[in-house]
Amino acid sequence: MLGKIIFAVFSFLMASSTSAEEMSLRIGVLGNSVPMSYQNAKGELTGFSIGIVRALCEDMGVTCNLKVIALDKAVESLVTEEFDVVAIGLLDTPERRSRILLTKPFFRSASIWFTKHRKFPGTPGIKVAAVAGSVQSAFLQNKGWKMVPMQSNDQIGQMLMSDQADAGLVPMPTAIALMQNASFSSLNLQYQIMDEPGLGGDVCFGVTPKKPELKKKLDAALDRIKRNGRYDKINSEFLPFRVN
Amino acid sequence: MPMLKVSAAQGIRARSLFLWVALIVSSLFAFGIGLIAEDQQQVMSSTTHIQEETIPTMMAKQRLARNLERLRTAGDDVFDAQSSESRQQALFMTELIAAHPSIKDDPHARALTEQVKRFFDHGLPKDLPAPSDWSRHRAQWQGLSKQLGLLIDDMFNDSIHLASQELGAATNIQTKARYKLTVILPLFIGLLLLLLWSAHFLLVKPLQRMDQLLAEIDAIDTLPVQTSSPLREIGAVQAALSALHELLRHKEKTRQTLEYMAERDDLTNLLNRRKFMESAAAELNRDHRNHRPVTVAMADIDFFKSINDTYGHTGGDQVLKAFAEVLKQDLRDADLVGRIGGEEFAFVLPETGPEGAQRLMERIRTTVQMHPVDLADGRQVHATISIGVADATSQPLAQALKHADAALYKAKSGGRNRVEVHQATQA
Numbered sequence: 001m002l003g004k005i006i007f008a009v010f011s012f013l014m015a016s017s018t019s020a021e022e023m024s025l026r027i028g029v030l031g032n033s034v035p036m037s038y039q040n041a042k043g044e045l046t047g048f049s050i051g052i053v054r055a056l057c058e059d060m061g062v063t064c065n066l067k068v069i070a071l072d073k074a075v076e077s078l079v080t081e082e083f084d085v086v087a088i089g090l091l092d093t094p095e096r097r098s099r100i101l102l103t104k105p106f107f108r109s110a111s112i113w114f115t116k117h118r119k120f121p122g123t124p125g126i127k128v129a130a131v132a133g134s135v136q137s138a139f140l141q142n143k144g145w146k147m148v149p150m151q152s153n154d155q156i157g158q159m160l161m162s163d164q165a166d167a168g169l170v171p172m173p174t175a176i177a178l179m180q181n182a183s184f185s186s187l188n189l190q191y192q193i194m195d196e197p198g199l200g201g202d203v204c205f206g207v208t209p210k211k212p213e214l215k216k217k218l219d220a221a222l223d224r225i226k227r228n229g230r231y232d233k234i235n236s237e238f239l240p241f242r243v244n
Numbered sequence: 245m246p247m248l249k250v251s252a253a254q255g256i257r258a259r260s261l262f263l264w265v266a267l268i269v270s271s272l273f274a275f276g277i278g279l280i281a282e283d284q285q286q287v288m289s290s291t292t293h294i295q296e297e298t299i300p301t302m303m304a305k306q307r308l309a310r311n312l313e314r315l316r317t318a319g320d321d322v323f324d325a326q327s328s329e330s331r332q333q334a335l336f337m338t339e340l341i342a343a344h345p346s347i348k349d350d351p352h353a354r355a356l357t358e359q360v361k362r363f364f365d366h367g368l369p370k371d372l373p374a375p376s377d378w379s380r381h382r383a384q385w386q387g388l389s390k391q392l393g394l395l396i397d398d399m400f401n402d403s404i405h406l407a408s409q410e411l412g413a414a415t416n417i418q419t420k421a422r423y424k425l426t427v428i429l430p431l432f433i434g435l436l437l438l439l440l441w442s443a444h445f446l447l448v449k450p451l452q453r454m455d456q457l458l459a460e461i462d463a464i465d466t467l468p469v470q471t472s473s474p475l476r477e478i479g480a481v482q483a484a485l486s487a488l489h490e491l492l493r494h495k496e497k498t499r500q501t502l503e504y505m506a507e508r509d510d511l512t513n514l515l516n517r518r519k520f521m522e523s524a525a526a527e528l529n530r531d532h533r534n535h536r537p538v539t540v541a542m543a544d545i546d547f548f549k550s551i552n553d554t555y556g557h558t559g560g561d562q563v564l565k566a567f568a569e570v571l572k573q574d575l576r577d578a579d580l581v582g583r584i585g586g587e588e589f590a591f592v593l594p595e596t597g598p599e600g601a602q603r604l605m606e607r608i609r610t611t612v613q614m615h616p617v618d619l620a621d622g623r624q625v626h627a628t629i630s631i632g633v634a635d636a637t638s639q640p641l642a643q644a645l646k647h648a649d650a651a652l653y654k655a656k657s658g659g660r661n662r663v664e665v666h667q668a669t670q671a
Contacts, residue, residue: 185336232303241314244346
């Protein structure tokens, strides 16, 4: 009898342990994309995307294990199930939808074309800087324009001033952060807002295609934090206007 | 042997009636539940709509209002900027907000922000220092800013209106649901009471009445008239009850006939010996207990064997029957008489002493003597009787009869056709 009780308790503890493991999510994030996902002076991950994904995890009652990854590895890491979620602003494109699951949009964005010498889209022979793996780089490749790859979007000023690139194409949140920087705004760059398909629209988190239930839970949690005001507080903390 | 005959009952079958009632009640109940469920569904739909549609729409309007306010601020910053960088930043912000999809979703906001965008793109010099007519541009901007402010107010008002509209709709649904419940609940209670009332008056009460009837039923009383029931089963039980009562009465009548026959002498219809002795003992006990006078007597038809021999047994029987008729006429109701032997008769005369008994017996003797018996063949039989009387006031029945028999013997010995009273000194 005592043996049965011990076995039952042991089984319960094992089950609880398994359950706790299931309640933990592996989440890939960017570490250098101000103001969305970056490391602050203390080395802590912060930003709009980080705030939102942490709020989602808290709402769902799960533990988030954040790990920095490169943007060009984001989709592949979900396909291989290296991560459960990629908390990176991924523009909703057919290519991405064919490979991974996308949550409901957590904001809406556009892309900003910066140029120093008024070399706007369509100018022949221009070199345009963009972060590898981004929709901006994909857009440039589709157009057949020469792309100069960047490690991060904050390199654009340097690229333009050193004439390594004639223009740079960055996502809206990055452009906001860059323009709030006095040294960048003092460059007196010309800009153009581009919201055509492939450069603007709904921005989502990525979810591994192996866990469709997780996407549903994330969507429901996103609806809840939008309703309860948590989303807007995070929005105000990192961005100057409502981006949803 | 009589059989219990029950006529086929008329009316509605209880099973059918209650099946229909149950069907109607359950249908109404289901209908009511359906109405309530429909209201619940509407409340849930309304709540879901508020959660999934109204609140997000309200928040979208508030976010739009917030962005329009931010656009006003950014526009003001353009004019208030102290440096080229600041103005550049402010202009960038105005364009960015104006181009954001959240602004474009709303037609009014889109139209107004298009004006703002045109104003900052084409109507405003971008270089510093500000030209002399800067104040004219500022005035134009203030006009646009005012329109933005009004639109912001509209957004907030729309948001509040939307909320109150939805809440009003939800309240209406709940009010309707409450009204329905107010009607349905008493209806349910009423139907339930009706069902209970029907069951009580159609089933329980008739059964109680029949139970009472069964408890009190006997073969003597007339069965009370039973209220006719619309239910066939109750009617059948009532009919069975009436038939049972008839059967009981029939059996009682038969029993009484048999009892009468068992107690009576076939020929004279007087008490037979067994019954006479039983009744006499009871009478004497009662009289002794009440210290009342009582007398017994024994009579014998004189020369009865000779009568039988002369006129045959039929003649003898006729004499016996005639004597019995005399006794029935002359004796009082309280007196007991029985045929205890072939031509021997015994009497108990309550409330009567030996003298009174002697007078009574003398009258009987005289009547017998004075009325010859007419036989069927036209002959007449002149019969006489001898009677012995004995006081039984303080004697047991056997002893008193023994004394009366002794007196009878004395009457016989004394020449017959006479009445003798037993004397205490007599053996």
